[in-house]
Each structure stands twice: as C-alpha cells, then as structure tokens.
Amino acid sequence: MSVHAYASLRRTTPCPQCRSPAEWVGVQALVGDSLRWDVEVTCAACRFAVADCGGELSDDVREQLLAEHGATVLRLRAPAHRVTVLRVLRAALGLELGAAKDVLEQVWGGAYAGTTPEVELLARRLREAGVDAVASPGCP
Numbered sequence: 001m002s003v004h005a006y007a008s009l010r011r012t013t014p015c016p017q018c019r020s021p022a023e024w025v026g027v028q029a030l031v032g033d034s035l036r037w038d039v040e041v042t043c044a045a046c047r048f049a050v051a052d053c054g055g056e057l058s059d060d061v062r063e064q065l066l067a068e069h070g071a072t073v074l075r076l077r078a079p080a081h082r083v084t085v086l087r088v089l090r091a092a093l094g095l096e097l098g099a100a101k102d103v104l105e106q107v108w109g110g111a112y113a114g115t116t117p118e119v120e121l122l123a124r125r126l127r128e129a130g131v132d133a134v135a136s137p138g139c140p
Contacts, residue, residue, distance in 0.1 A: 005030040005120035005135070007065045013041065020045035028057055028065060030117040033124070062115065071113035071139055074122055078132040085131055092125045113139070 006029035015022035022043035029036050037057040042049045076085070085107065090100040106112040113119065119135040126133035 005117040007069045007115050007117060009061065009064055009068060015043035015046060015048050016041065016050075017048040018043060018046040022048065026061060028062075028115055028117050030121050030124075033121070035117055035121060065115050069116065070137060072116040072119040072135045072137055073110060073139070074107055074112045074114075074119050074126075075110060075134050075136045076107065076126075076131060077134060080126075080131040080133075084129050085126065088122075088126050088129050088131070092122055 006027055008025060008027040011024045012021045013024040014020070020043055022041050022045075024039065024041050026037065026039045029038070035057075036053070037055050038051065038053045039055065040049070040051045082104070086097075086100055086104050089095060089103050089107070090097065093100070093103065095103065103112060114122075116135060116137070123133040123135045
C-alpha cells in the first residue's frame, strides 16, 4: 500500500531581495522511504524566487504544522509481537532500548502522534515488518 503523505504551510514573509511581501511555502513530504522538507520563497514584485529542497525541519515549524493540520496517531489494528514493534521503533527512530520502550507504551496506548508524513513513514516500516499499522488523523 503506497500512501502519499504530506503537510504544508503557506505564509507571507518579506522578500529577501526587495522586502516586498513574498510567498513562503514549506512542505514536509514522505518521498519514497524518507521524509523530506522543502521550502520555496517567491516575490511577485521583483520576481525573486528560491527553493531549498531536502533541508531539516525545525522544531518550531514542526509545531506549526501540527497546530495547522493536527496530529496524526499511529494505530495498530491487530495484536502485534512486542519485540517486532520494538525493533522497528528502535531502527526507525534511532532510539536506545529504554527510549524505544517508552515510545512502545505510547503506541500501545494510542498516544504516539506526529505529523502525517512522520507517522505514515513509521506505519509503513511497521507494515513492512508484518505489523498491521496505520496513520490515523486525530488527537491521541
């Protein structure tokens, strides 16, 4: 199952070249098997345009995405082996065992949430390991 997942923000910001109002668009997307953050700035007044593709998503912009689009929750639709889920969490999130166990408890409790692309990537990796996982819009 290939799911397209993205979340975007649109803002007005001063043009870096002429200081007129410019359009700023940021998109977090699940592309293939990885997350991607792209930003574009365009100015109608001076025709300035720039795109920064593949950069890092800052914590404050991530919080804006969550505020504007809401959280997506990771749900397991069927019982799953604890060790399998734990192994995927450790690998996908780069966590030590103790931290992965904490996240596992959030997943079991339906409380693990993030942006749609983040959670869909994790659900995809769990499905690849044989776990029936989905990314569901809504609060934990």
